Amino acid sequence: xxxxxxxxxxxxKAGLAxxxxxxxxxxxxxTPVFMPVGTQGTMKGILPEQxxxxxxxxxxxxxxxxxxxxxxxxxxxxxxxxxxxxxxRSILTDSGGFQMxxxxxxxxxxxxxxxxxxxxxxxxxxxxxxxxxxxxQALGADIMMQLDHVIHVLTTGDVVQEAMHRSIRWxxxxxxxxxxxxxxxxxxxxxxxxxxxxxxxxxxxxxxxxVGIAIGGLSGGEEKSQxxxxxxxxCAALPxxxxxxxxxxxxxxxxxxxxxxGADMFDCVFPTRTARFGTAxxxxxxxxxxxxxxxxxxxxxxxxxxxCDTCKxxxxxxxxxxxxxxxxxxxLITVHNIKxxxxxxxDVRKSIELDQVEIFLNNFLSDVYGPIDDEGSKGKExxxxxxxxxxxxxxxxxx
Amino acid sequence: xxxxGVEKKTIFGRLGKIESWGPVEVQNSxxxxxxxxxxxxxxxxxxxxxxxxxxxxxxxxxxxxxxxxVASAETIKxxxxxxxxxxxxxxxxxxxxxxxxxxxxxPGGYNDMKSIAIWTKNGKVSLDVAKYRNIINSFxxxxxxxxxxxxxxxxxxxxxxxxxxxxxxxxxxxxFENDEKxxxxxxxxxxxxxxxxxxxxxxxxxGGFEKTDGFNIEFHDFWKGEIDVNEMEELVKSxxxxxxxxxxxxxxxxxxxxxxxxxxxxxxxxxxSSWPVSIAEEGKAFxxxxxxxxxxxxxxxxxxxFNNEKFADDFxxxxxxxxxxxxxNYTKGYLQHLVNTHELLASILLVIHxxxxxxxxxxxxxxxxxxxxxx
Ligand SMILES: [Zn+2]
Ligand SMILES: [Zn+2]
Numbered sequence: 089x090x091x092x093x094x095x096x097x098x099x100x101k102a103g104l105a106x107x108x109x110x111x112x113x114x115x116x117x118x119t120p121v122f123m124p125v126g127t128q129g130t131m132k133g134i135l136p137e138q139x140x141x142x143x144x145x146x147x148x149x150x151x152x153x154x155x156x157x158x159x160x161x162x163x164x165x166x167x168x169x170x171x172x173x174x175x176x177r178s179i180l181t182d183s184g185g186f187q188m189x190x191x192x193x194x195x196x197x198x199x200x201x202x203x204x205x206x207x208x209x210x211x212x213x214x215x216x217x218x219x220x221x222x223x224x225q226a227l228g229a230d231i232m233m234q235l236d237h238v239i240h241v242l243t244t245g246d247v248v249q250e251a252m253h254r255s256i257r258w259x260x261x262x263x264x265x266x267x268x269x270x271x272x273x274x275x276x277x278x279x280x281x282x283x284x285x286x287x288x289x290x291x292x293x294x295x296x297x298x299v300g301i302a303i304g305g306l307s308g309g310e311e312k313s314q315x316x317x318x319x320x321x322x323c324a325a326l327p328x329x330x331x332x333x334x335x336x337x338x339x340x341x342x343x344x345x346x347x348x349x350g351a352d353m354f355d356c357v358f359p360t361r362t363a364r365f366g367t368a369x370x371x372x373x374x375x376x377x378x379x380x381x382x383x384x385x386x387x388x389x390x391x392x393x394x395x396c397d398t399c400k401x402x403x404x405x406x407x408x409x410x411x412x413x414x415x416x417x418x419x420l421i422t423v424h425n426i427k428x429x430x431x432x433x434x435d436v437r438k439s440i441e442l443d444q445v446e447i448f449l450n451n452f453l454s455d456v457y458g459p460i461d462d463e464g465s466k467g468k469e470x471x472x473x474x475x476x477x478x479x480x481x482x483x484x485x486x487x
Numbered sequence: 488x489x490x491x492g493v494e495k496k497t498i499f500g501r502l503g504k505i506e507s508w509g510p511v512e513v514q515n516s517x518x519x520x521x522x523x524x525x526x527x528x529x530x531x532x533x534x535x536x537x538x539x540x541x542x543x544x545x546x547x548x549x550x551x552x553x554x555x556x557v558a559s560a561e562t563i564k565x566x567x568x569x570x571x572x573x574x575x576x577x578x579x580x581x582x583x584x585x586x587x588x589x590x591x592x593x594p595g596g597y598n599d600m601k602s603i604a605i606w607t608k609n610g611k612v613s614l615d616v617a618k619y620r621n622i623i624n625s626f627x628x629x630x631x632x633x634x635x636x637x638x639x640x641x642x643x644x645x646x647x648x649x650x651x652x653x654x655x656x657x658x659x660x661x662x663f664e665n666d667e668k669x670x671x672x673x674x675x676x677x678x679x680x681x682x683x684x685x686x687x688x689x690x691x692x693x694g695g696f697e698k699t700d701g702f703n704i705e706f707h708d709f710w711k712g713e714i715d716v717n718e719m720e721e722l723v724k725s726x727x728x729x730x731x732x733x734x735x736x737x738x739x740x741x742x743x744x745x746x747x748x749x750x751x752x753x754x755x756x757x758x759x760s761s762w763p764v765s766i767a768e769e770g771k772a773f774x775x776x777x778x779x780x781x782x783x784x785x786x787x788x789x790x791x792x793f794n795n796e797k798f799a800d801d802f803x804x805x806x807x808x809x810x811x812x813x814x815x816n817y818t819k820g821y822l823q824h825l826v827n828t829h830e831l832l833a834s835i836l837l838v839i840h841x842x843x844x845x846x847x848x849x850x851x852x853x854x855x856x857x858x859x860x861x862x
Contacts, residue, residue: 416530419831
């Protein structure tokens with residue numbers, strides 16, 4: 089499929105939320121979608137076939153890591169990322185900039201690009217927007233991300249505006265450098281927590297976006313009350329034909345609220361990373377640390393409602409017994425956690441399709457925050473920011 | 488019972504058939520191997536992956552090693568549905584319980600009159616007969632090995648050797664005393680360390696027991712380090728000549744292809760797949776030479792070590808003629824990348840290839856025996 093054939097169809101709407109299909113060269117992605125992260129060109133201990141069994145359509149790989157090991161030239165020699173990792177469906181690569189900023193000790197940004205000290209070799213390296221696109225074109229993902237000027241989300245003052253404008257200029261440079269027809273390039277909205285800047289950025293970047301667009305600069309420690317307002321403002325400011333990708337979002341409540349505000353795509357390392365520490369995601373109460381002694385003789389599946397291979401065949405007690413001893417302990421939780429996220433998004437899509445968002449939202453929130461009978465837990469308060477966002481969307485909560 | 492018959496004897500070794508393992512029909516030809524399990528799994532493979540991506544030529548007879556599960560013995564008892572269900576091992580499988588892990592450690596000096604020591608990731612566990620019997624019954628495996636005092640170092644004097652063989656015999660008798668219920672087929676373990684005399688004596692002593700269809704020759708002293716093959720062969724010979732010839736002979740341990748070939752020659756029927764797993768865990772894959780087992784001294788094999796950077800730029804198939812999942816779908820360069828970045832997928836893919844090649848090795852061995860002249 090070439091650029092012209094990549095498109096986003098909105099199949100149904102409910103309030104601000106959309107249920108859509110994104111047509112990419114390697115798969116049709118059902119949105120709203122959660123994209124699991126396979127940082128180094130592999131999904132931690134999971135075979136591509138297992139992801140396909142779960143009907144995962146798209147995953148994310150990190151340009152920064154792959155550019156370093158095995159190196160983008162080698163990936164190109166291997167026939168591209170899809171072929172190298174035996175993944176026939178869609179892939180999104182980030183620009184590499186974010187990781188440079190977060191993993192590198194010495195980092196400066198000027199008009200040319202990002203300058204950083206390689207944590208591996210110690211030398212100073214340059215990453216101009218053109219280079220980021222060159223690397224991503226060698227990797228060959230279905231979706232590439234522009235290099236943007238990342239600033240900390242809590243930064244204030246003129247810097248925010250400068251970074252936003254610079255990101256627009258860099259987008260133009262990325263667009264010029266982008267020559268492969270079978271890859272989409274997503275701009276990344278900046279503007280920090282300033283809603284006016286966000287709106288200005290959205291207007292400029294939407295003009296330049298062809299397939300989809302991302303909302304960047306969030307999930308960096310800002311207040312949730314600000315987070316959801318920025319997402320809502322960006323979604324409202326963007327034209328409907330572009331799928332909206334909120335970067336770095338992976339907690340269940342965030343996924344649900346952002347989807348209902350009109351966002352379409354998400355990614356986060358959280359479900360896979362937390363699995364490696366023995367934590368399983370569940371509908372009731374959010375998560376279980378399976379290494380706790382209380383699971384030693386617990387013969388229930390991780391989540392009774394889950395139909396993943398792990399929950400169909402294994403007990404919490406078994407997983408508890410192998411955690412930190414055998415790698416399969418980690419594999420089993422990873423399989424469950426990814427399936428859990430994909431199922432959650434399938435439920436969100438269904439509620440939009442059936443126009444039953446309010447019922448879904450109430451059930452979902454009472455699962456996450458409500459009392460858990462068999463554990464004697466009384467439950468938690470629904471956070472104010474969730475109530476505010478729900479109010480904004482015009483739904484009523486029964487609890 | 489384990490229904491086993493010897494079909495042919497040649498200078499290459501003997502060909503046999505296991506029709507059933509307890510109530511499980513298997514129809515496996517020997518020489519062959521028990522599928523090594525740790526934590527109730529082929530290491531690194533969930534049962535979903537093993538079932539879908541690992542294709543071997545014969546049915547699995549699993550070797551369930553105890554050290555990784557012994558800490559959960561009480562839990563498994565409470566669970567009440569057996570170890571097979573607890574570990575999600577495929578239903579109706581033949582599962583053989585072994586108290587030892589051929590890839591684990593087994594230092595000397597910790598056995599006593601009443602118990603033997605096995606070693607878990609959290610340290611020593613003493614296993615006495617009552618505890619072992621409890622485990623056998625609550626695990627509900629198809630078969631199990633009798634306990635053995637394995638602690639017979641090279642410098643052990645004859646007094647010590649006599650004591651260990653007495654203990655081993657005592658462990659065996661105690662297991663069944665007072666008509667205790669002990670579920671599953673019994674495989675008798677023969678110890679004796681480095682003494683030909685005591686190996687032979689143990690075989691004579693225990694070989695006469697009825698109600699067993701197979702013998703496990705305990706050889707943990709040869710699991711690690713440089714192996715003196717001649718010494719090992721001499722010891723195996725002394726045991727095997729004393730054992731009833733119609734019964735199954737098992738040797739467990741991470742033995743490389745040439746050692747397996749030489750043990751097959753002496754009449755050993757079953758091994759285990761700990762060796763292909765152990766090299767996978769080191770980031771290595773192996774491949775047999777084209778003429779492997781075509782004659783008695785053709786035992787060459789090649790090892791690709793994916794820690795080596797020379798594979799980083801090589802995006803060709805790992806092994807041209809291998810049809811395993813790994814070789815069909817991935818390249819040397821990608822495997823090098825996975826090993827280099829310590830990704831969990833590396834061990835998964837290497838275990839799948841190495842197990843497939845290990846399985847093919849036994850097919851080649853059986854072919855050579857079947858085309859050799861009878862003795
Ligand atoms: Zn599950
Ligand atoms: Zn192979």
